[in-house]
Amino acid sequence: MTLYVNRSSAGKDRSVGRGVTPATDDPFSRKQLENVLKNSRRRAVLRRLLTEPDGEQIAVRTLVADVADAEHDATAVTTLLERRQRVHVSLSRTHLPLLESRGFISYDRERGLVSPGRELLAVEDLLEKS
Structure with a gap:
């Protein structure tokens, strides 16, 4: 006799709907935060947003310039334009969408x-340490 588990209900949090918030609303674990902060470009974006007064929006082109200038290597053969293009591609295709999906930023493509997200302050202490 074979028993089949109803996968749609397996692993569901039965406390949802009883006044308890679902796991998606739980604060991030330290490991999740550290994974997000592993990348220097993501850290640079978050730091830049934390320095903006009153959570103002920042143009992506401004973030690109800031990150590219911070990564400047005098021994590199790439031009400023090439470096900024590479940073723009990685920010717009990878890093900004990831940060947005975690709630750290709001990204208006x-x-x-880019503007601060609801979870941005959760990383402030970790950014100071890194």
């Missing part, structure tokens, strides 16, 4: 603007 249409207008090319």
Whole structure:
């Protein structure tokens, strides 16, 4: 006799709906935060947003310039334009969407603007240590 587990209900949090918030609303674990902060470009974006007064929006092109200038290597053969293009591609395709998915930023792709997300302050202490 074979028993089949109903996979749709397996592993569900039965406390959801009883006044307890689901796991998706739980604070990030330290390991999850450290994974996000492993990349220097993501750290640079988050630091830059934390320095903005009153959580103002920053243009993606401004973030690209800041990150590319911080990564400047005098021995590198790439031009400023090439370096900024590489940074722009990695930010817009990888890092900004990841940070947005974790709630650290709000990323308006249409207008090319980034603003602080609801979880940004959760990483402030870790950024100071890294």
